[in-house]
Amino acid sequence: MNRESLIQQINTKSSFLCVGLDTDPNLIPEHLKNHPDGVFEFNKAIIDATKDFCVSYKINTAFFEAMGSKGWEIMERTFAYIPDNILKIADAKRGDIGNTSNQYARAFFESLGADCVTLAPYMGKDSLDTFFKYPDKWGIVLALTSNPGSADFEQQKLESGEFLYQSVISEMCKIGSADNLMFVVGATKPQEFREIRKSAPNHFLLVPGVGAQGGSLSEVCENGLIQDIGLLINASRSIIYAGKDENFAQKAQDEARKIQAEMAEILAKRA
Amino acid sequence: MNRESLIQQINTKSSFLCVGLDTDPNLIPEHLKNHPDGVFEFNKAIIDATKDFCVSYKINTAFFEAMGSKGWEIMERTFAYIPDNILKIADAKRGDIGNTSNQYARAFFESLGADCVTLAPYMGKDSLDTFFKYPDKWGIVLALTSNPGSADFEQQKLESGEFLYQSVISEMCKIGSADNLMFVVGATKPQEFREIRKSAPNHFLLVPGVGAQGGSLSEVCENGLIQDIGLLINASRSIIYAGKDENFAQKAQDEARKIQAEMAEILAKRA
Numbered sequence: 001m002n003r004e005s006l007i008q009q010i011n012t013k014s015s016f017l018c019v020g021l022d023t024d025p026n027l028i029p030e031h032l033k034n035h036p037d038g039v040f041e042f043n044k045a046i047i048d049a050t051k052d053f054c055v056s057y058k059i060n061t062a063f064f065e066a067m068g069s070k071g072w073e074i075m076e077r078t079f080a081y082i083p084d085n086i087l088k089i090a091d092a093k094r095g096d097i098g099n100t101s102n103q104y105a106r107a108f109f110e111s112l113g114a115d116c117v118t119l120a121p122y123m124g125k126d127s128l129d130t131f132f133k134y135p136d137k138w139g140i141v142l143a144l145t146s147n148p149g150s151a152d153f154e155q156q157k158l159e160s161g162e163f164l165y166q167s168v169i170s171e172m173c174k175i176g177s178a179d180n181l182m183f184v185v186g187a188t189k190p191q192e193f194r195e196i197r198k199s200a201p202n203h204f205l206l207v208p209g210v211g212a213q214g215g216s217l218s219e220v221c222e223n224g225l226i227q228d229i230g231l232l233i234n235a236s237r238s239i240i241y242a243g244k245d246e247n248f249a250q251k252a253q254d255e256a257r258k259i260q261a262e263m264a265e266i267l268a269k270r271a
Numbered sequence: 272m273n274r275e276s277l278i279q280q281i282n283t284k285s286s287f288l289c290v291g292l293d294t295d296p297n298l299i300p301e302h303l304k305n306h307p308d309g310v311f312e313f314n315k316a317i318i319d320a321t322k323d324f325c326v327s328y329k330i331n332t333a334f335f336e337a338m339g340s341k342g343w344e345i346m347e348r349t350f351a352y353i354p355d356n357i358l359k360i361a362d363a364k365r366g367d368i369g370n371t372s373n374q375y376a377r378a379f380f381e382s383l384g385a386d387c388v389t390l391a392p393y394m395g396k397d398s399l400d401t402f403f404k405y406p407d408k409w410g411i412v413l414a415l416t417s418n419p420g421s422a423d424f425e426q427q428k429l430e431s432g433e434f435l436y437q438s439v440i441s442e443m444c445k446i447g448s449a450d451n452l453m454f455v456v457g458a459t460k461p462q463e464f465r466e467i468r469k470s471a472p473n474h475f476l477l478v479p480g481v482g483a484q485g486g487s488l489s490e491v492c493e494n495g496l497i498q499d500i501g502l503l504i505n506a507s508r509s510i511i512y513a514g515k516d517e518n519f520a521q522k523a524q525d526e527a528r529k530i531q532a533e534m535a536e537i538l539a540k541r542a
Contacts, residue, residue, distance in 0.1 A: 062367060066377040068347060072339065075340075093366060093367055096333060097418045099293075100293070103336070103337040104337070106337040107339075120364070120366060122392060122425065123418060123425070142393055147369070147397055149396050149397035152396050153439065154394070159430060164427070167424065167427065171423050
């Protein structure tokens with residue numbers, strides 16, 4: 001999906017919500033735990049219930065890998081089930097030397113059909129540039145994450161005076177553009193969004209940490225929204241585990257709708 | 272596998288070679304390309320041919336993920352096929368927030384039965400600490416990699432005066448010990464091994480970059496060997512693709528034996 005289509009979807013739905021599918025077989029409702037294809041049925045019901053209120057799904061590969069090849073197969077079917085007008089993100093945090101990253105790009109863009117894959121920048125530009133060579137596909141590079149450990153390296157100051165995450169943003173802008181490169185910036189760091197907008201004024205930012213991790217939607221929007229929106233706000237657990245019984249899909253929809261309504265209000269105010 | 276067993280294996284075989292299984296279905300011999308289970312048959316033949324000359328296999332997850340769920344299933348069977356007295360490394364370069372990293376640890380240590388998984392440190396200590404809570408399992412953290420892009424961030428100097436990769440080593444030593452933490456250090460950086468040994472005097476280092484990437488075994492050993500050996504030297508393409516025909520396993524064995532002989536000589540000299 002290209003940038004224009006993404007923005008169009010956001011405007012059509014008045015939503016820039018990304019629903020995170022961190023599907024844990026131990027946390028799905030009881031009646032699905034006993035279903036032979038319970039994890040896929042859960043994903044399917046969540047997608048059916050929330051697809052009118054979000055513009056993206058983020059599939060957390062770890063949860064599927066933990067189920068082995070069966071889990072990878074469920075992930076394949078889940079990607080295939082997501083409607084094509086919704087941005088499909090593989091949250092995989094990959095990154096390796098060139099000939100290995102080529103294989104990851106094939107895994108996510110070709111085999112799974114994802115539109116985007118999240119990437120870890122530690123090994124440098126040449127470890128990620130292959131992901132920016134696919135038309136209408138996106139690399140989403142970790143910049144400033146929502147966990148306390150972001151203080152260990154991401155927020156360390158370099159000799160140059162900038163923080164590591166700022167250097168990551170400026171270096172990655174040399175291999176990707178606002179049309180195929182996004183950054184992960186945690187919602188728990190709203191005050192940093194203004195600074196980040198100086199180096200990435202037009203890039204979309206994928207923002208986890210609203211909901212279960214305690215970030216505030218309004219604060220993030222206040223500091224991060226741009227003319228072309230430029231934000232995808234992810235919520236995972238607070239939506240998909242909103243209900244614990246047979247009503248789980250309805251509860252997930254209610255939660256997604258609530259966030260979408262907040263987003264619609266924010267978008268209306270700035271129009 | 273614990274440290275004591277690993278060292279014992281190294282001494283028994285006079286080898287600290289790790290064979291990297293970067294199995295690309297396009298690069299296996301013609302007769303296996305037409306085999307219904309050719310990739311697994313290739314891995315099996317390489318393992319049978321090289322297992323007496325190496326102490327570890329490193330399975331590069333990207334190459335299997337690129338084949339989809341079928342590839343993950345081949346990876347499962349490959350891990351299961353490796354004899355238990357050989358260290359099984361999942362070269363996956365994972366790392367994420369805690370509840371996601373828990374799932375990766377389950378995927379690699381529990382579901383696949385790997386002894387070690389390679390980890391990307393960008394998100395900080397709390398993104399990786401779960402990997403150090405499994406008895407007799409190892410986390411192998413990226414420190415200084417063999418690719419040119421290591422200059423972008425890994426070799427950037429922090430305000431504190433140390434390079435980022437040095438800070439990664441010292442921070443990670445707070446959550447792991449020489450019994451469950453290794454570091455990836457590229458063979459293309461032999462002169463850095465002495466410096467690294469100051470902060471990680473007893474840790475095993477996993478060293479890619481000998482062979483196809485041009486690093487020198489003797490230089491690495493000169494600067495990185497310790498009393499307990501402390502090195503696992505990886506070679507992938509130069510071994511597994513040494514032959515292109517039906518003789519590929521024999522050629523791989525010849526190549527592995529050659530490196531093992533060099534290692535035996537190095538070990539004998541220091542005895």
